[in-house]
Amino acid sequence: MSEVYAMRVIARARNAYTDNFSVPRQPGLIPEVVTRIEFEEAYRVPEALRGLEGFSHLWLLWCFDRKEQAGWHPTVRPPRLGGNTRVGVFASRAPVRPNPIGLSVVRLLSVEPGPALLVRGADLADGTPIFDIKPYLPYADCVPEATGGFTEGLDEKRLEVDCDPDLLAPLGAEAEALLAVLSHDPRPGYQRDENRVYGFRFAGCEVRFRVAGSRLTVLEIRRPGAPSPV
Amino acid sequence: MSEVYAMRVIARARNAYTDNFSVPRQPGLIPEVVTRIEFEEAYRVPEALRGLEGFSHLWLLWCFDRKEQAGWHPTVRPPRLGGNTRVGVFASRAPVRPNPIGLSVVRLLSVEPGPALLVRGADLADGTPIFDIKPYLPYADCVPEATGGFTEGLDEKRLEVDCDPDLLAPLGAEAEALLAVLSHDPRPGYQRDENRVYGFRFAGCEVRFRVAGSRLTVLEIRRPGAPSPV
Numbered sequence: 001m002s003e004v005y006a007m008r009v010i011a012r013a014r015n016a017y018t019d020n021f022s023v024p025r026q027p028g029l030i031p032e033v034v035t036r037i038e039f040e041e042a043y044r045v046p047e048a049l050r051g052l053e054g055f056s057h058l059w060l061l062w063c064f065d066r067k068e069q070a071g072w073h074p075t076v077r078p079p080r081l082g083g084n085t086r087v088g089v090f091a092s093r094a095p096v097r098p099n100p101i102g103l104s105v106v107r108l109l110s111v112e113p114g115p116a117l118l119v120r121g122a123d124l125a126d127g128t129p130i131f132d133i134k135p136y137l138p139y140a141d142c143v144p145e146a147t148g149g150f151t152e153g154l155d156e157k158r159l160e161v162d163c164d165p166d167l168l169a170p171l172g173a174e175a176e177a178l179l180a181v182l183s184h185d186p187r188p189g190y191q192r193d194e195n196r197v198y199g200f201r202f203a204g205c206e207v208r209f210r211v212a213g214s215r216l217t218v219l220e221i222r223r224p225g226a227p228s229p230v
Numbered sequence: 231m232s233e234v235y236a237m238r239v240i241a242r243a244r245n246a247y248t249d250n251f252s253v254p255r256q257p258g259l260i261p262e263v264v265t266r267i268e269f270e271e272a273y274r275v276p277e278a279l280r281g282l283e284g285f286s287h288l289w290l291l292w293c294f295d296r297k298e299q300a301g302w303h304p305t306v307r308p309p310r311l312g313g314n315t316r317v318g319v320f321a322s323r324a325p326v327r328p329n330p331i332g333l334s335v336v337r338l339l340s341v342e343p344g345p346a347l348l349v350r351g352a353d354l355a356d357g358t359p360i361f362d363i364k365p366y367l368p369y370a371d372c373v374p375e376a377t378g379g380f381t382e383g384l385d386e387k388r389l390e391v392d393c394d395p396d397l398l399a400p401l402g403a404e405a406e407a408l409l410a411v412l413s414h415d416p417r418p419g420y421q422r423d424e425n426r427v428y429g430f431r432f433a434g435c436e437v438r439f440r441v442a443g444s445r446l447t448v449l450e451i452r453r454p455g456a457p458s459p460v
Binding site: 003004005006007008009010024027028044045047049050051052054055056057059061063068074075086087088089090091093094097098099101103104105129131132133134135136137138139140141142143144145146147148149150151178186 | 233234235236237238239240254257265273277278279280281282283284285286287289290292295302304305306313316318319320321323324327328329330331333334335360361362364365366367368369370371372373374375376377378379380381
């Protein structure tokens with residue numbers, strides 16, 4: 001039995017990624033989505049953020065709390081490899097791993113009263129627990145000579161998004177963010193069924209769409225409780 | 231009371247940093263020191279490392295287990311600022327923080343049978359518990375435009391190291407690594423006493439030295455149990 005340490009939740013992410021399916025597969029992909037980081041009561045100490053505003057980027061160390069963690073598997077199938085190729089869990093950033101810690105760099109927009117932080121480019125769903133916030137130190141963290149293993153040369157294919165502007169009304173200011181999310185193909189890596197209607201929740205709305213080739217067509221955007229069009 | 235998650239130790243660092251005082255203040259500073267990462271029994275699964283050898287760099291998420299963690303303080307005094315200026319704990323990489331998680335990028339040298347990993351540039355003491363190993367993904371983790379807050383423009387001053395070659399004998403192959411460690415000034419940031427004899431343990435040896443201005447003089451290197459020179 002290996003040794004165990006207790007990690008406390010210090011803050012939570014608040015954003016438009018109402019469910020996990022809309023969350024981008026890596027940080028930085030969708031700068032349109034702003035995440036507010038709200039501290040838990042014991043950590044609501046403005047002094048603990050002194051000097052943070054001078055950094056352009058931060059690390060978030062957070063908890064993969066929405067994935068089944070019981071029983072990690074030594075290999076995983078990264079979506080970037082099409083979902084069919086297995087690599088070791090420690091050679092991936094997969095969420096189901098021995099300890100459910102996620103690591104993401106985000107752009108710091110502002111330190112707000114509260115205190116809270118506004119950041120861009122997070123790949124955390126709404127409500128995600130955060131364990132730590134650290135400054136991104138270019139002299140230590142930026143490694144331009146690093147080479148990327150099996151991820152090299154994989155350029156994510158973007159989808160063309162076809163959406164009737166009227167459908168976007170329930171989203172208000174989050175409309176552009178949704179279009180960005182959709183262009184990054186939120187389907188699971190191993191699902192490519194042109195007849196299937198996919199759905200997820202974004203900014204509190206139900207979004208339904210279909211994908212044929214490289215074209216995604218939005219079918220419906222509905223705020224739950226609002227009447228469905230006949 | 232905030233929510234708590236349990237994190238298991240998956241591996242431990244094995245290297246020449248016998249005590250914390252010799253550990254560099256950031257990763258990458260001392261490539262001469264090779265760290266072996268040995269997995270705990272439940273995680274000794276070669277498959278979990280499949281594909282890792284293709285990455286040049288890794289993230290280690292590890293535990294600050296040698297610092298008093300009871301009672302984190304909202305502000306800390308980073309050694310890089312001379313040890314007198316206070317910044318928020320979340321604006322620093324200080325070890326005493328709400329959750330004792332360290333984050334370091336290291337160069338992967340090889341995946342060894344066992345399995346184990348050999349890496350360069352770690353800033354973890356011998357025996358440090360490791361929670362997670364992730365590949366360094368240049369497209370996500372390397373942010374060339376990031377700006378470094380209060381750390382910008384701070385160039386670490388290197389010391390000139392004065393050491394009788396005969397003194398280095400007990401260190402064997404680790405002699406060069408010790409000289410590199412010493413040149414990075416292992417004194418605590420706020421201690422600058424020219425008359426004081428400082429000491430730490432490196433590669434199992436007791437090392438004693440004095441610093442005057444920018445010149446460090448090694449006084450003694452002794453393997454414990456070996457007779458002290460009269």
